[in-house]
Amino acid sequence: MISILDQYRDSIFETFFGNVDHCIVIVDREGRISYLNEGYCRFLGVEKEACVGKHVTDVIENSRMHIVAETGEQEMADLQHINGDYMIANRIPLQSDDEVVGALGMVLFRDTDEWKIMNSRIKDLLLELEAYRTQMQKQNGTKYSLHDIISSSPEISHVKEKVKKTAHSDVSVLLRGESGTGKELFAHSIHHLSERSTKPFVKVNCAAIPNDLIEAELFGYEEGAFTGAKKGGKRGKFQMAHGGTLFLDEIGDMPMHAQVKILRVLQEGEVEAVGSESTELIDVRIIAATNQQLEKLIEENRFREDLYYRINVVPIQIPPLRERGDDIRVLAKYFVQKAADRIGKRITGIDEAVYDVLQRYSWPGNIRELENTLESAVHLTDESFIGMDDLPGHIQPESSIFQEQENLKQILEKTEKQTIERTLNRTDGDKSKAAEWLGIGKSSLYEKIKKYDL
Numbered sequence: 262m263i264s265i266l267d268q269y270r271d272s273i274f275e276t277f278f279g280n281v282d283h284c285i286v287i288v289d290r291e292g293r294i295s296y297l298n299e300g301y302c303r304f305l306g307v308e309k310e311a312c313v314g315k316h317v318t319d320v321i322e323n324s325r326m327h328i329v330a331e332t333g334e335q336e337m338a339d340l341q342h343i344n345g346d347y348m349i350a351n352r353i354p355l356q357s358d359d360e361v362v363g364a365l366g367m368v369l370f371r372d373t374d375e376w377k378i379m380n381s382r383i384k385d386l387l388l389e390l391e392a393y394r395t396q397m398q399k400q401n402g403t404k405y406s407l408h409d410i411i412s413s414s415p416e417i418s419h420v421k422e423k424v425k426k427t428a429h430s431d432v433s434v435l436l437r438g439e440s441g442t443g444k445e446l447f448a449h450s451i452h453h454l455s456e457r458s459t460k461p462f463v464k465v466n467c468a469a470i471p472n473d474l475i476e477a478e479l480f481g482y483e484e485g486a487f488t489g490a491k492k493g494g495k496r497g498k499f500q501m502a503h504g505g506t507l508f509l510d511e512i513g514d515m516p517m518h519a520q521v522k523i524l525r526v527l528q529e530g531e532v533e534a535v536g537s538e539s540t541e542l543i544d545v546r547i548i549a550a551t552n553q554q555l556e557k558l559i560e561e562n563r564f565r566e567d568l569y570y571r572i573n574v575v576p577i578q579i580p581p582l583r584e585r586g587d588d589i590r591v592l593a594k595y596f597v598q599k600a601a602d603r604i605g606k607r608i609t610g611i612d613e614a615v616y617d618v619l620q621r622y623s624w625p626g627n628i629r630e631l632e633n634t635l636e637s638a639v640h641l642t643d644e645s646f647i648g649m650d651d652l653p654g655h656i657q658p659e660s661s662i663f664q665e666q667e668n669l670k671q672i673l674e675k676t677e678k679q680t681i682e683r684t685l686n687r688t689d690g691d692k693s694k695a696a697e698w699l700g701i702g703k704s705s706l707y708e709k710i711k712k713y714d715l
């Protein structure tokens with residue numbers, strides 16, 4: 262007997278999903294919309310035909326469907342902000358033969374008075390939460406929490422999960438990643454989630470303090486400890502962070518003599534101010550960050566191995582922006598809106614071609630560079646959207662900067678020069694690595710560097 266399920270599967274599917282009280286969306290493995298029910302289309306004010314095939318983040322605000330389709334991990338009862346309201350979203354991975362093939366999302370939306378009351382209650386609570394967060398920032402020195410780390414990539418989702426797992430314990434964390442990837446944001450977030458969140462978060466930029474002042478800065482000093490010492494002495498960063506977290510940024514630049522002392526403080530739990538005869542008990546959690554290869558610095562005797570093991574209990578690697586393709590779109594939207602709000606300009610969108618170009622660029626300065634690029638674009642644009650002309654020349658595709666009268670040889674040389682230049686930027690001037698990435702021999706690269714005067 263043929264079951265009506267076999268015979269009328271499509272009609273049953275449409276009758277069910279088309280009539281339920283929820284907004285339903287189905288995406289494929291890549292996060293492209295395969296189905297959107299009538300209720301969702303009405304709520305978003307979109308045509309179903311125009312949405313099918315589009316990436317879900319282009320149609321639904323703050324969607325995480327593509328992440329669930331990628332990770333296969335379900336998310337239930339998540340609060341999602343869409344069209345100015347808070348909705349409850351359930352996201353379930355769809356599996357076939359043990360393989361994730363997509364995801365189904367259900368957003369609970371009832372246009373009833375109770376829902377409206379609940380929604381305004383949530384908004385009230387969030388405002389209250391924001392007020393507490395501002396107060397807390399003033400008290401303990403942190404500005405960011407995980408919530409401020411804008412992302413829609415599985416790579417950052419994994420990092421956030423790792424942060425959530427380790428934040429509550431007191432273990433030392435070493436954040437690694439290129440400059441501008443967001444290491445400081447993660448350091449703040451770890452402190453925020455830890456039991457120490459009501460205590461101070463103190464940052465030390467190890468690269469910015471002159472070599473001979475670093476010990477006084479870290480451990481403090483007594484009055485008269487050295488010429489130029491302040492009357493009454495000064496408390497060190499360790500003392501200021503007591504009970505809380507000390508964030509040692511750019512730890513690879515810490516001079517050797519200070520490394521020895523830091524290790525002693527961490528092992529013995531006590532600190533001695535410069536010029537003092539007594540010690541003080543200290544309880545700090547260490548979060549360190551670096552964009553350098555500490556292992557290489559150890560080989561060169563510029564970093565102590567014992568300190569490395571002491572701070573590297575939980576290493577967390579933040580991937581560079583060029584490996585987080587999914588983040589570029591959400592970050593670009595976020596930074597354009599942020600700059601537009603600050604400047605007071607009305608920007609309604611970003612040209613699709615701009616997204617393509619942003620996606621293809623290598624972002625040696627990572628998120629900091631993306632933010633600066635879009636802020637300058639918001640300043641430059643005469644329109645209400647960001648177009649290709651608003652991007653700086655070095656980000657625009659080569660073709661747009663070629664002169665019409667150039668011949669093929671000139672065009673090829675120009676492309677070669679730009680490619681070598683960018684690769685050298687990406688490798689921080691490391692010629693062996695650049696030659697490897699470009700697939701050419703080192704001597705050939707040297708010749709070209711000479712030829713183009715790079």
Ligand SMILES: Nc1ncnc2c1ncn2[C@@H]1O[C@H](COP(=O)(O)OP(=O)(O)OP(=O)(O)O)[C@@H](O)[C@H]1O
Nearest residue numbers: 409410411439440441442443444445446552628629
């Ligand atoms: N995911 C993100 N969402 C929003 N803003 C971000 C994000 N990641 C980084 N930023 C912004 O980018 C800038 C650089 O971030 P941050 O200072 O944390 O990077 P970093 O890795 O510590 O850099 P450095 O090694 O140079 O100190 C900051 O303005 C930060 O607010």
